[in-house]
Amino acid sequence: MGKDSVVAGCVPSKSGSMEDTPLMRQYQEMKETYKDEVLFFRVGDFYEMFNDDAVEISRLLNLTLTHRGSQPMCGIPYHASKRYIARLLRCGKRVAVCEQVSEPTGKGLTERKVVEVITPGTAVDGDYIEGVANNFLACLFVRGQSAGFAFVDVTTADFFATSWSVSDMEESFSKELGRAHPRELILPESLRRNDTVQRLISLDGGIACSYYPDWNFDAEKSFGRLCAQFGTKNLKSFSLSELSPEVPPAGFLLDYVQKMTITATPHINSIKVYKDSQFVMMDDSSRRNLEIVANLRDGSAQFSLLEVIARTRTAMGRRLLRSWLLYPLRSVGDIKMRQDDVSFFFGNGGMRDDAESLLSSILDVERLAGRIAMERAHAKDLQALRASLDAWIRMAEKLSAAGFGTFELEKAREISALISSSIEEDPSTTFGDGRVVKAGWSSELDGYRDMQENAGRILEEYAAEEQRLTGIQNLRIKVNSISGYYIEITRGKVSQVPPHFIMRRSLTNSDRFTTPRLQEIERQMNEAASRIVETERALFAEIRAKIAAESSYILSVAHKIAYVDVVSALASSAVLNRWVRPVVDDGDVFRVVGGRHPVVEAHLPSGEFVPNDIVVSSAGDGSASFGLITGPNMAGKSTYLRQNALLALMAQIGSYVPAEEAHVGVVDRIFCRVGASDNLARGESTFLVEMTETAYILRGATRKSLVIMDEVGRGTSTEDGLSIAWAVSEYLLNTIQCKTLFATHYHELTRMVHPSLKLMCMDVLEDGDKVVFLRKMKEGASENSYGIHVASLAGIPQTVIKRASEILSSLQDSAGSGSCRIETSTVPDVPPNPRLSVTMPGLFSDEEIVLEEILSVDTDEITPKQALQIIERWKSALSGT
Numbered sequence: 012m013g014k015d016s017v018v019a020g021c022v023p024s025k026s027g028s029m030e031d032t033p034l035m036r037q038y039q040e041m042k043e044t045y046k047d048e049v050l051f052f053r054v055g056d057f058y059e060m061f062n063d064d065a066v067e068i069s070r071l072l073n074l075t076l077t078h079r080g081s082q083p084m085c086g087i088p089y090h091a092s093k094r095y096i097a098r099l100l101r102c103g104k105r106v107a108v109c110e111q112v113s114e115p116t117g118k119g120l121t122e123r124k125v126v127e128v129i130t131p132g133t134a135v136d137g138d139y140i141e142g143v144a145n146n147f148l149a150c151l152f153v154r155g156q157s158a159g160f161a162f163v164d165v166t167t168a169d170f171f172a173t174s175w176s177v178s179d180m181e182e183s184f185s186k187e188l189g190r191a192h193p194r195e196l197i198l199p200e201s202l203r204r205n206d207t208v209q210r211l212i213s214l215d216g217g218i219a220c221s222y223y224p225d226w227n228f229d230a231e232k233s234f235g236r237l238c239a240q241f242g243t244k245n246l247k248s249f250s251l252s253e254l255s256p257e258v259p260p261a262g263f264l265l266d267y268v269q270k271m272t273i274t275a276t277p278h279i280n281s282i283k284v285y286k287d288s289q290f291v292m293m294d295d296s297s298r299r300n301l302e303i304v305a306n307l308r309d310g311s312a313q314f315s316l317l318e319v320i321a322r323t324r325t326a327m328g329r330r331l332l333r334s335w336l337l338y339p340l341r342s343v344g345d346i347k348m349r350q351d352d353v354s355f356f357f358g359n360g361g362m363r364d365d366a367e368s369l370l371s372s373i374l375d376v377e378r379l380a381g382r383i384a385m386e387r388a389h390a391k392d393l394q395a396l397r398a399s400l401d402a403w404i405r406m407a408e409k410l411s412a413a414g415f416g417t418f419e420l421e422k423a424r425e426i427s428a429l430i431s432s433s434i435e436e437d438p439s440t441t442f443g444d445g446r447v448v449k450a451g452w453s454s455e456l457d458g459y460r461d462m463q464e465n466a467g468r469i470l471e472e473y474a475a476e477e478q479r480l481t482g483i484q485n486l487r488i489k490v491n492s493i494s495g496y497y498i499e500i501t502r503g504k505v506s507q508v509p510p511h512f513i514m515r516r517s518l519t520n521s522d523r524f525t526t527p528r529l530q531e532i533e534r535q536m537n538e539a540a541s542r543i544v545e546t547e548r549a550l551f552a553e554i555r556a557k558i559a560a561e562s563s564y565i566l567s568v569a570h571k572i573a574y575v576d577v578v579s580a581l582a583s584s585a586v587l588n589r590w591v592r593p594v595v596d597d598g599d600v601f602r603v604v605g606g607r608h609p610v611v612e613a614h615l616p617s618g619e620f621v622p623n624d625i626v627v628s629s630a631g632d633g634s635a636s637f638g639l640i641t642g643p644n645m646a647g648k649s650t651y652l653r654q655n656a657l658l659a660l661m662a663q664i665g666s667y668v669p670a671e672e673a674h675v676g677v678v679d680r681i682f683c684r685v686g687a688s689d690n691l692a693r694g695e696s697t698f699l700v701e702m703t704e705t706a707y708i709l710r711g712a713t714r715k716s717l718v719i720m721d722e723v724g725r726g727t728s729t730e731d732g733l734s735i736a737w738a739v740s741e742y743l744l745n746t747i748q749c750k751t752l753f754a755t756h757y758h759e760l761t762r763m764v765h766p767s768l769k770l771m772c773m774d775v776l777e778d779g780d781k782v783v784f785l786r787k788m789k790e791g792a793s794e795n796s797y798g799i800h801v802a803s804l805a806g807i808p809q810t811v812i813k814r815a816s817e818i819l820s821s822l823q824d825s826a827g828s829g830s831c832r833i834e835t836s837t838v839p840d841v842p843p844n845p846r847l848s849v850t851m852p853g854l855f856s857d858e859e860i861v862l863e864e865i866l867s868v869d870t871d872e873i874t875p876k877q878a879l880q881i882i883e884r885w886k887s888a889l890s891g892t
């Protein structure tokens with residue numbers, strides 16, 4: 012096993028000897044098996060750690076490091092262990108929990124066993140995982156030219172797999188890591204030497220990684236493992252064969268989960284295999300720049316799109332909404348289905364209110380189902396499931412009555428009835444106090460309880476019975492600590508004692524007897540307490556197993572609840588924020604009237620956000636596909652760019668959008684190159700990052716894509732930056748022809764003329780010395796950057812501002828006279844009204860362009876006729892005709 016592990020073994024004492032006690036030998040034996048884990052070794056009321064574990068953990072958890080003999084040790088009270096384990100998991104540690112499994116007798120060594128290994132990706136307990144996000148364990152494996160990636164959330168049974176070509180490792184692996192955001196990643200040893208993989212992992216500091224020898228990822232064995240898990244002969248229904256790259260990592264994950272949790276996971280009964288082309292493709296950096304599920308500042312959901320639209324009431328709904336945002340759809344049919352359901356709630360306020368209040372009383376059924384299937388659920392969990400199912404039944408009945416589908420509720424009723432009749436309403440989570448199983452559920456348990464609670468009455472009844480049978484009226488049952496229970500008969504009545512009375516002791520005035528029945532009552536009374544615990548435990552396990560057998564049904568209910576939660580939440584957001592249902596089709600138009608940025612608007616005082624329109628189309632029918640946006644600093648360009656990307660994304664998850672009207676032709680990819688951030692960790696400069704991202708767009712975008720570019724080229728000299736921005740624009744206009752919004756401070760770019768290009772700018776009102784940003788988009792080019800004005804707003808000292816204004820006017824004067832070199836003089840002379848493709852040398856040669864196009868053509872998407880047209884175009888490009 013490859014994870015950098017602590018070396019187990021006793022620490023030699025100063026004299027060179029090891030602490031050699033039976034307890035420490037037992038510890039050593041266990042540590043041999045759990046070398047890579049922190050071993051929590053139960054000793055009485057403490058978990059103790061020794062040797063290297065103790066040294067490391069005392070540092071991580073800020074515990075006092077002491078010694079047992081010569082060995083370093085530290086400990087934590089067992090009742091506080093969850094808090095410490097949670098902290099260790101956050102540090103990427105794995106914890107093996109070793110319990111005492113036999114009662115300490117005072118003689119000999121207590122038996123101990125590792126009952127669970129908790130790792131960041133296999134933790135099940137609610138104390139260790141985030142409620143509103145999935146807790147994924149992922150595995151990447153490379154075979155030949157294909158990489159397979161699988162990830163599973165043990166707590167919810169969400170199991171996914173996908174694959175890509177090794178040549179796409181950089182893009183695909185970073186995208187999947189960013190999207191799934193696994194807490195733990197498993198890799199084969201061979202990938203330790205893969206620079207790309209290692210670099211991408213190191214950029215995501217939070218993942219706990221472990222490495223296993225490559226032979227563990229055997230395709231045949233994994234295939235068998237998956238079939239066994241899903242109860243199928245093959246994996247055809249999951250679109251998998253033995254050769255599929257997804258199989259080895261998926262199979263390995265199941266083995267790993269089983270090994271760590273030491274329980275079966277029957278609730279994981281299917282896997283969703285997807286191709287990236289089913290969803291709107293978005294690279295990791297575009298997703299981060301758009302702040303969809305997390306903000307760029309601190310990575311939390313605050314100020315993200317998720318925060319604005321997450322009016323969901325359940326953790327399941329929140330997780331589903333998150334995954335919708337990360338996987339927007341491309342199929343118009345699927346989008347419309349979601350839209351119809353959002354519309355149902357949008358138009359039905361009463362149903363929205365009902366759903367909201369019922370959903371508020373529903374707990375995390377998905378995770379409850381997981382805990383029940385993995386035998387981790389306690390009685391309170393079952394009651395939580397019952398309450399949730401009851402709320403779901405009420406909601407589903409209302410939904411059906413209102414025409415929102417039909418639901419299979421019989422099983423939900425059965426499960427709910429089983430729990431209400433068998434489990435106490437407010438049960439204990441442990442078995443010690445006998446408050447788990449309801450009275451009346453089991454006559455055996457009732458008998459023990461009766462015995463415990465009514466011992467006096469039972470003895471009195473028995474005494475009365477014997478009095479009647481023997482005719483000895485003063486027969487008494489008494490108890491003392493030495494003899495226990497006995498029947499006392501006065502001397503005068505001893506001759507009436509029947510044969511089943513067994514003599515215990517003879518005293519001066521009386522004799523003491525017992526009977527088989529009295530012995531039995533006594534035995535039962537003594538055993539009642541422990542029997543109650545045992546019987547409750549067995550009955551509870553039986554009830555839980557019955558419910559676990561319905562895991563698939565419960566999970567399907569959980570998915571329906573999550574779905575209703577998301578569509579009703581989207582409808583609530585739409586009503587509250589005045590969003591509209593967009594027209595979504597397979598066309599090429601992106602047209603929005605009165606569009607708003609959902610997040611900026613939500614954080615501005617009501618009515619302050621200025622709505623803006625947009626129309627771009629990649630139909631190639633003479634309408635503009637490319638909006639070149641200029642405008643002063645602070646005018647609202649970036650907001651406008653992002654708002655339109657977010658609008659497209661919201662439309663494609665099936666949501667309403669913040670606008671008065673919207674028509675969205677589905678896009679296949681969204682690229683968002685905004686701002687520039689250094690990535691010193693990668694050894695890349697700001698400009699290099701900017702160019703890498705730009706190159707990625709030029710290689711990856713298709714005519715169906717939406718490209719958002721903000722200030723491309725600003726990270727280098729004006730001449731270089733302008734030339735690059737110009738050539739990139741040309742390439743997008745002439746070669747890719749996708750819908751593009753391109754914001755720039757290079758006013759020279761507005762000299763470009765192209766039938767698919769339109770100039771747009773943010774309106775500004777100049778009032779003497781004052782500048783008012785109207786935030787309104789209008790057609791045309793902006794005349795001024797007002798950079799100095801913004802610098803002044805930012806608090807740059809007035810002397811500097813004054814000097815900057817002087818320099819600016821002298822630069823502007825000399826630009827007129829030609830005596831001073833200024834930025835615009837470096838722009839190539841552009842003849843009036845030129846076709847761009849012939850006015851500027853492109854960034855790439857014709858051969859490179861054709862090669863790029865060949866590589867990016869999606870042969871599944873184009874018709875034979877389109878293919879011939881493309882070849883024709885390549886021919887003329889290469890022959891220069």
Ligand SMILES: Nc1ncnc2c1ncn2[C@@H]1O[C@H](COP(=O)(O)OP(=O)(O)OP(=O)(O)O)[C@@H](O)[C@H]1O
Pocket residue numbers: 611619620621622623642643644645646647648649650651786787
């Ligand atoms: N349509 C709008 N209505 C109201 N406020 C807006 C609008 N658009 C942008 N703003 C606000 O204006 C400020 C500047 O916006 P933004 O960053 O988009 O400007 P910019 O033109 O991209 O600036 P720069 O060129 O300096 O980067 C932001 O604080 C934003 O909240």
